[in-house]
Amino acid sequence: xxxxxxxxxxxxxxxxxxxxxxxxxxxxxxxxxxxxxxxxxxxxxxxxxxxxxxxxxxxxxxxxxxxxxxxxxxxxxxxxxxxxxxxxxxxxxxxxxxxxxxxxxxxxxxxxxxxxxxxxxxxxxxxxxxxxxxxxxxxxxxxxxxxxxxxxxxxxxxxxxxxxxxxxxxxxxxxxxxxxxxxxxxxxxxxxxxxxxxxxxxxxxxxxxxxxxxxxxxxxxxxxxxxxxxxxxxxxxxxxxxxxxxxxxxxxxxxxxxxxxxxxxxxxxxxxxxxxxxxxxxxxxxxxxxxxxxxxxxxxxxxxxxxxxxxxxxxxxxxxxxxxxxxxxxxxxxxxxxxxxxxxxxxxxxxxxxxxxxxxxxxxxxxxxxxxxxxxxxxxxxxxxxxxxxxxxxxxxxxxxxxxxxxxxxxxxxxxxxxxxxxxxxxxxx
Amino acid sequence: xxxxxxxxxxxxxxxxxxxxxxxxxxxxxxxxxxxxxxxxxxxxxxxxxxxxxxxxxxxxxxxxxxxxxxxxxxxxxxxxxxxxxxxxxxxxxxxxxxxxxxxxxxxxxxxxxxxxxxxxxxxxxxxxxxxxxxxxxxxxxxxxxxxxxxxxxxxxxxxxxxxxxxxxxxxxxxxxxxxxxxxxxxxxxxxxxxxxxxxxxxxxxxxxxxxxxxxxxxxxxxxxxxxxxxxxxxxxxxxxxxxxxxxxxxxxxxxxxxxxxxxxxxxxxxxxxxxxxxxxxxxxxxxxxxxxxxxxxxxxxxxxxxxxxxxxxxxxxxxxx
Numbered sequence: 001x002x003x004x005x006x007x008x009x010x011x012x013x014x015x016x017x018x019x020x021x022x023x024x025x026x027x028x029x030x031x032x033x034x035x036x037x038x039x040x041x042x043x044x045x046x047x048x049x050x051x052x053x054x055x056x057x058x059x060x061x062x063x064x065x066x067x068x069x070x071x072x073x074x075x076x077x078x079x080x081x082x083x084x085x086x087x088x089x090x091x092x093x094x095x096x097x098x099x100x101x102x103x104x105x106x107x108x109x110x111x112x113x114x115x116x117x118x119x120x121x122x123x124x125x126x127x128x129x130x131x132x133x134x135x136x137x138x139x140x141x142x143x144x145x146x147x148x149x150x151x152x153x154x155x156x157x158x159x160x161x162x163x164x165x166x167x168x169x170x171x172x173x174x175x176x177x178x179x180x181x182x183x184x185x186x187x188x189x190x191x192x193x194x195x196x197x198x199x200x201x202x203x204x205x206x207x208x209x210x211x212x213x214x215x216x217x218x219x220x221x222x223x224x225x226x227x228x229x230x231x232x233x234x235x236x237x238x239x240x241x242x243x244x245x246x247x248x249x250x251x252x253x254x255x256x257x258x259x260x261x262x263x264x265x266x267x268x269x270x271x272x273x274x275x276x277x278x279x280x281x282x283x284x285x286x287x288x289x290x291x292x293x294x295x296x297x298x299x300x301x302x303x304x305x306x307x308x309x310x311x312x313x314x315x316x317x318x319x320x321x322x323x324x325x326x327x328x329x330x331x332x333x334x335x336x337x338x339x340x341x342x343x344x345x346x347x348x349x350x351x352x353x354x355x356x357x358x359x360x361x362x363x364x365x366x367x368x369x370x371x372x373x374x375x376x377x378x379x380x381x382x383x384x385x386x387x388x389x390x391x392x393x394x395x396x397x398x399x400x401x402x403x404x405x406x407x408x409x410x411x412x413x414x415x416x417x418x419x420x421x422x423x424x425x426x427x428x429x430x
Numbered sequence: 431x432x433x434x435x436x437x438x439x440x441x442x443x444x445x446x447x448x449x450x451x452x453x454x455x456x457x458x459x460x461x462x463x464x465x466x467x468x469x470x471x472x473x474x475x476x477x478x479x480x481x482x483x484x485x486x487x488x489x490x491x492x493x494x495x496x497x498x499x500x501x502x503x504x505x506x507x508x509x510x511x512x513x514x515x516x517x518x519x520x521x522x523x524x525x526x527x528x529x530x531x532x533x534x535x536x537x538x539x540x541x542x543x544x545x546x547x548x549x550x551x552x553x554x555x556x557x558x559x560x561x562x563x564x565x566x567x568x569x570x571x572x573x574x575x576x577x578x579x580x581x582x583x584x585x586x587x588x589x590x591x592x593x594x595x596x597x598x599x600x601x602x603x604x605x606x607x608x609x610x611x612x613x614x615x616x617x618x619x620x621x622x623x624x625x626x627x628x629x630x631x632x633x634x635x636x637x638x639x640x641x642x643x644x645x646x647x648x649x650x651x652x653x654x655x656x657x658x659x660x661x662x663x664x665x666x667x668x669x670x671x672x673x674x675x676x677x678x679x680x681x682x683x684x685x686x687x688x689x690x691x692x693x694x695x696x697x698x699x700x701x702x703x704x705x706x707x708x709x710x711x712x713x714x715x716x717x718x719x720x721x722x723x724x725x726x727x728x729x730x731x732x733x734x735x736x737x738x739x740x741x742x743x744x745x746x747x748x749x750x751x
Contacts, residue, residue, distance in 0.1 A: 208569070323550035
C-alpha cells in the first residue's frame with residue numbers, strides 16, 4: 001500500500017526552484033509527489049498522514065557535507081547512532097562523514113561498514129568521503145574508482161592538507177576518469193606546523209604559537225595552479241580568510257571547476273572567542289580576526305562560498321580540558337548549524353532563501369547528490385522550522401555524545417520543529 | 431587606591447602581570463622592600479606563614495626559580511614541598527587536571543606552578559582551593575620575574591616612571607619579555623624590544639613597545655638593557671643561522687652597550703649563555719651589571735607574593751566562615 005504524508009499549511013522554501021511561497025508537500029512512498037498551494041488538508045489523499053505546519057517554514061532537509069561521526073574508532077566521542085540523532089535534531093537529513101576514522105576510510109570495506117550501520121540506525125542519510133591517500137599519509141593514492149563505486153562521494157584527507165604538489169596533481173588528474181571531486185583542507189602544513197591559533201596580537205598576548213593566515217591562501221593558490229594544469233574538480237573545505245576567498249572568487253570567474261564551503265564558527269565567531277585559553281574555541285583552521293569573519297559573510301552573500309557545513313567535530317572532556325596547545329581542535333556543530341546560519345538572515349546579510357541554498361542544494365549539487373530540493377520525484381527529506389522564534393543554544397540538550405561548543409547559551413532565533421526523511425518523521429520538537 | 435589598606439592586593443592568584451593595576455604592582459614592590467632588609471639579617475626567618483603549606487610544582491626543570499621560591503617560603507616559616515615531573519605521576523599519562531585534584535587533596539595553602547604550556551597554570555588554578563603563583567607558563571607570563579626586575583631597577587634608580595628599557599633577544603618565546611612589557615607599560619616605563627625579525631612576535635607594536643632589529647639603534651640612549659636567554663636549539667639554523675652570527679649582531683658587548691646612556695645598567699634573568707647573548711666583560715662589570723642583585727631581589731619578591739596571597743586567602747576564608 002502506498003504510504004502518504006502531507007505537510008500542509010507551510011511556508012515552502014525551495015532554493016533550487018527559487019520558491020518561497022505558502023503551500024504544502026505531499027510525500028508518497030518516500031518521494032515528493034507534489035508541492036505547492038494545491039497540497040492542502042482538503043486535497044490530501046485518503047489515508048495520508050496529515051501534518052499541519054501552522055505556517056512554519058518547510059524546506060529541503062539540510063545536507064551537511066562535513067561531519068565526523070566517531071565511528072569506527074572514536075565511539076567514546078560520537079557514534080553513528082548518536083550522530084544521526086544529533087543530525088535529525090538539527091534538521092539535517094543527510095551527512096557526509098570525513099574519512100579520518102580508525103580504521104581510515106581508504107578501503108571499500110570501511111565505506112560499506114558505514115553504509116550498513118546507517119541502514120541499521122535508519123534515521124538520516126549517511127554518506128562518506130573516501131581517503132584521498134592511503135592511511136591519510138599524503139603519499140599514495142587510494143583506489144578512487146573502486147571507492148567511488150562502493151559509495152564514497154568525494155575524496156579528501158580530512159583534517160590533513162595534501163602537502164605534496166605531486167600527489168595533489170596526480171589526484172586531480174586521475175580523479176577525472178571517475179568525475180570524482182577532490183576536497184582539500186587548505187592550509188600550508190609546513191608554514192602551519194606547531195601553530196594553534198591565528199598569528200597576530202592575540203597569539204602574541206597569550207604566548208601561543210600562531211599560524212599566519214596566509215597559510216590558507218598559499219595552499220589554495222598552489223592547488224588552483226594544479227587545477228589549471230589538470231582540469232580537475234576541486235573543493236576547498238572550510239575557507240576562512242579574505243585572501244583565500246579572493247582566490248576562489250577569481251577561479252570561479254575563470255570558469256574553473258572550483259567550489260568551497262565554510263562553517264558557522266567562521267562567520268559567527270572571530271578569534272576573540274578564545275578569550276583566556278578557552279579550548280572550545282580551538283578549531284582547525286583557527287578562528288580568524290574580525291576582518292576575515294566579515295569577508296566570509298560577504299563571500300556567502302556574493303556566492304563565492306557554495307555551502308555551509310557544520311564541521312561537526314565531537315570531542316570529549318579529556319580531549320578539551322588540557323592546556324590550549326595540547327587540546328584537540330574541533331567544535332560540535334550538527335545541532336547549531338541551522339540557528340547559527342539563520343543569523344546571516346536575521347542580521348540582514350542574506351535573504352532566507354539564499355541561506356537555505358547554502359545548506360541544501362548548494363552542497364548537494366557540488367557533491368552530485370539528488371538531494372536538497374522539493375521537486376516532485378526528489379526524496380521526501382524535509383525540515384520544518386520556525387526561523388523567528390527566540391531560543392538559546394543549550395549544549396545540555398544536545399543529542400550528540402559530545403558538548404564541545406563555544407556557542408553554549410548563545411541567544412539565537414530559529415528552531416527545528418520537525419525533521420522528515422523519506423516521508424518518515426525522525427525528529428519532532430517536544 | 432591611596433586610602434586603601436597598606437599592601438592591598440585583591441586577587442586570589444598571581445597568574446600574570448597583565449591586568450594588574452599600578453597600585454597593586456607598587457604594593458607588591460613595597461612589601462618586597464621590607465623583605466630585602468629582613469633577608470640581610472642574621473636571623474632571616476619570620477613566622478608569617480607558620481603552619482602553611484607551599485607546594486612548588488615544576489613541570490619544567492628549573493633550579494633558580496624553584497630554589498628562590500623554596501627559600502622564600504622557608505624564610506616565611508612555611509612548610510615547602512617540591513614536586514617535579516620525574517617523581518610524580520605526570521609522566522605516566524596523568525592529566526594536568528588529575529594532578530591538580532591530587533595536589534588539592536593535600537590541602538596546600540599555596541601552589542607555585544611552572545609549566546611548559548601557555549595557559550596551563552591558569553587551567554590548574556581553576557581546580558584548586560588554595561592560591562596559585564605562576565612561576566612561568568610557556569611563552570605567556572612569568573610575573574615574579576617581572577616584579578623582581580622592577581624591584582631591582584626601582585632600588586637602583588629610585589623609580590620606574592620615565593625610564594627607557596630595551597629588552598633584547600628572543601622576545602617571541604619569552605614569558606619574561608611579556609610580563610616585563612605589561613609591568614613597564616603599567617608603571618610608565620618606555621619599552622623597546624630588540625630582536626632579529628624571526629624572534630619578534632607578531633604585531634608586537636600593539637603592546638605599546640617600539641621594535642628594533644638593530645642593537646645600536648635599539649640601545650640608543652636607554653637607561654636599562656635587559657638581555658634574554660636564547661635557547662640553543664633556536665640558534666642552529668631554525669630561527670637564527672648560528673651562534674656566531676647571533677652574538678655578532680645581537681649579543682651584548684661593550685661596543686654595543688656604548689650606544690646606551692653612559693651609566694646604563696645591564697640585566698639578565700639567567701641562566702646566561704656567555705658569548706651567545708652576553709659578553710662576560712659586560713655581565714661581570716660590577717658597575718653596570720645588576721644580575722646578582724636580580725637574584726637577591728627574587729627571594730624578597732617571592733616572599734612578598736607568598737605573604738600577600740596568604741593574607742588574601744585568609745580574609746577570603748574568614749568571609750566564607
